[in-house]
Amino acid sequence: MSLFELPILPMSATIAAGGCASGGCVTGGCASGGCSTARPDQASETSRREFLKTATTLTLGAMSLTLLPGAMAGDESSSAATPPGGGHPDAKKPMYGFLIDTTRCTGAGKCLTACRVENSVPEGQARTWVERYVHFKDGRVEVDLVPEIGYAASGEPQPEAEDVLRAYFVPKLCNQCVDAPCNQVCPVHASIKSPEGIELVDADRCIGCGYCVQACPYGIRYMNHETNVADKCNWCYHRVMRNEQPACVEACPTGARVFGRIDDPDSEISKRLATLPTSVLKQHLGTIPLTRYVGLTDEVT
């Protein structure tokens, strides 16, 4: 990664890590009410120095993901045992990553319900979904969505086992792009990056223009039918700031979804990133996703 790929962070948008004192939720659809983010206009201005520091950290973090998985293992400062969220505003911001291991996903769909409940996602819209790819012996490839209630309960006719060459599941969620098009196009700073590099929507600022929905190449964003503002997966930022795992990760019975600190070489995600070959979605678009995949095929768009 070159200097030209430095992520652009909104200087006015410092998201205070720690407890939510103000109640100014930036994530909108948080059901738990335990959102630990302060509105950018209420938070303190990020100084230029801090901005550069954060940008550099983020870039280095992205480098470790995109180019050198596990390369930061020897970095003393990054392995400091700061808890997620830091607690102290001056503490070094943790860097997070998400790993999807498609070889482990069984299409159980538990993550889907967990996300919908956790984030009050309206019916017909999704922060995360799971795609099933079925390669038939006659060369056809069919893709469908794993139903939230599971295939068995859905009553949908299923492909005959003898016709199928191979099948696999691909969970989708926000890629938390380092160079996020959704963030770039938002005209009013309602799409903001947290200091940890997580892309958030400020529901109190969003004017509902839908430009970010068009700009996300992954179909992740939607105009929430109920709140009438843009919405998307934010890796359960409110949970992460409370030192918890995202709801989908917690619900996954097979460990196909791994979330954690990529600046901590002892974390589960760092260990897996160091040993497994991973890739990202639509790499040619240059969005530099932080969500990485194991076992992606070129059928997956």
Next chain:
Amino acid sequence: MEYHALHDAPFVFPNDAHPAWSIMIVIYPYITGMVAGAFVVSTMYHVFHREALRPVARLAVVTSLCLGSCATLPLLLHLHQPQRALNVVATPSPSSAMAGFGFIYSFYMLVLLVDVWLLFRPAIVERAHSAPGPWKNVYRALALGVLEITPRAAEIDRKLIHALSVIGIPAACILHGYVGFLFGAIKANPWWSTALMPVIFLTSAVVSGIAVLTLLYLFLCRSSRMEPDEECLRSLSRLLWMFLVLAVTFEFGDLLHVAYEREEEWHVIRELLVTKLRFSYLTLQVLIGALLPLLILPIPAFTRVATPAFRHACTGVAAVLVLVQVAAMRWNVVVGGQLFSKSFRGFVDYPVTWLGREGLLAAAVVLAMPMLLLWGAMKLLPVWPPNPESDSGVKA
């Protein structure tokens, strides 16, 4: 990346099922395009001295102003949080292409407003003296209290009008080129993402501006039993033909390039064109809207065959077809770009509703509003050029 038979095994991302941009986003570039296009016609007279266009030069700026006054309406109707609309100018994000609209639009409208005021100042001042009853006060207010025009002031006005027209040309180009950029800069969408989008939008804008002005002129002449000026219509036909050639070259040249190079997005675009957009693109935008007027327009533009009435009819029909073409083009870009999922494996339906904030009815009202404004403006201001002998020194 591979694309597979989109309709054999369709798969649509869940959030793609509901297109985020409605018919209002189709109308927004349609109106903005006419704003820019009509202004360009007026500059043909005021800056490039095409005398044949004198009969429509004033009408052009007033039309542009009326259309421009309504250009933000579709955007407002589209926003899900319209009460926060002003945040676009209050807390704009410099990285966003959309954030620039407020500034570009305001600048252009300011230029236009001052231009119109200066252009009509002699008439306003004259009416401030001669208008009956309360109208006198209306014109006094419009004259901003300056009830006399000295020869020196008239000369300054003339220079200012020229300067504003000159400034207005790049402003109009930026205004509409910028609208094209809003789409062209979305790399997530292969149907939009092209560097040519600003140019495509700009040329089609000029075309729509000339067409709407031509129709207005024909309509107003007919309704006031005035004989349309032969040379003016000929000049409008020529301009329309020339800019249509340019628009078509850019529109289809770009597509041809993608098709011939078999760029990766071609597979999804081809499916789009032969299925969902077959009528609105191939029939309306290409055949009826572009090819037909390209064949018709040379008659009134370059020949003197048959009667003037026949040639005027040709110009009128071509102008209507061109307006259909540009509307179809806006539809095909805005709606067409949302008809396929970003999975590139399936299409979605576009629900067209009649009622509601973003329904067809609201769209019709938005399109009718500039015409209502124009009707009002024509009651207030003399859009036809003054007789040369009563010309007060300001180039009409």
